[in-house]
Amino acid sequence: MDFDRSIKIAPSILSADFADFGREIRAVEDQGADWVHVDVMDGHFVPNITFGPPAVAAFRKHVRTVMDVHLMIAPVDPYIDAFARAGADIITAHVEAGPHIHRTLQAIRGAGAKAGVALNPGTPAESVEHLLDLADLVCVMTVNPGFGGQKFIDMTDKVRRLHAMIGDRPVHIEIDGGVDPTTAPGLARAGADVLVAGSAVFRGGSVSNSAPYGENIAAIRAAAQAALG
Numbered sequence: 001m002d003f004d005r006s007i008k009i010a011p012s013i014l015s016a017d018f019a020d021f022g023r024e025i026r027a028v029e030d031q032g033a034d035w036v037h038v039d040v041m042d043g044h045f046v047p048n049i050t051f052g053p054p055a056v057a058a059f060r061k062h063v064r065t066v067m068d069v070h071l072m073i074a075p076v077d078p079y080i081d082a083f084a085r086a087g088a089d090i091i092t093a094h095v096e097a098g099p100h101i102h103r104t105l106q107a108i109r110g111a112g113a114k115a116g117v118a119l120n121p122g123t124p125a126e127s128v129e130h131l132l133d134l135a136d137l138v139c140v141m142t143v144n145p146g147f148g149g150q151k152f153i154d155m156t157d158k159v160r161r162l163h164a165m166i167g168d169r170p171v172h173i174e175i176d177g178g179v180d181p182t183t184a185p186g187l188a189r190a191g192a193d194v195l196v197a198g199s200a201v202f203r204g205g206s207v208s209n210s211a212p213y214g215e216n217i218a219a220i221r222a223a224a225q226a227a228l229g
C-alpha cells in the first residue's frame, strides 16, 4: 500500500446486499473501487449493529484492493487483534470511543495494520493534533455514525484545518457520510483524498446489474478531480 494523495473512492458495503457480500465486493472492485470500506457497529457506541471479526475475515477472501475497516465500537482495544487477524489493511478507531486513543493507535500499528482515527461531527480537528505521527489516516465523519443514507453535514472547515495540520506527513484524509458528486468537489478542494460512499455508489445497481456502480464511482471521482483542476 504505497501512499499518495490521488482521489480514492471507497464504497461502503453497508449499502450492499447483506446476503451477497462476496459478489458485491467483487462487483464494486470490477467497477473501479479503489478501497472497500467495512463499517463495524456494536449497538453501543452507535445505535446499529453490523458484523464482527469472522464476517470481516470472510470479506477478506474477496477483497483484492484495500480493506478499510471502520470500527464504531467501544471499547475498541480488546478487538484490535481480532480485526487485524481478520485481514484489515487499515483499522480506524474513533477518538470518542475511549480515553486512550493514543494507546489504541499504537496497538493497531503493533498488530500490523495501518492506523486510522475517526472524528464525529462534534469533535474538533485539534483532538487529533498530537496523534498525527501515529496515524496513517484521519476519517472526518460528515454524518453522525450509525447508518447509511443520511444527510451530509458540512465539515469543510475541519478538513481544511486537518490538511494544514498534517502538512507533508503521509496521512490520508478520508470523508465518511453523505458523499456524492455534489459534495465531493468541496471536500477534495479542502484536502480530502479518500471518499467513502455507500448509498451514492450502490444506488441503481445490483450484483447482476453492476454497471450503475461503475457509473456512480466514476461520477464521484470525476466531480472530485474536476474540483482539483
Ligand code: DX5
Binding pocket: 012, 014, 015, 037, 039, 070, 143, 144, 145, 146, 147, 148, 149, 150, 176, 177, 178, 179, 196, 197, 198, 199, 200
Ligand atoms: C456511517 C458509516 C458510513 C456509511 C456511509 O456510520 O460509517 O460509512 O455507510 O453511507 P452513505 O454514503 O450512504 O452516507
Ligand code: ZN
Binding pocket: 012, 037, 038, 039, 070, 176, 196
Ligand atoms: Zn464508515
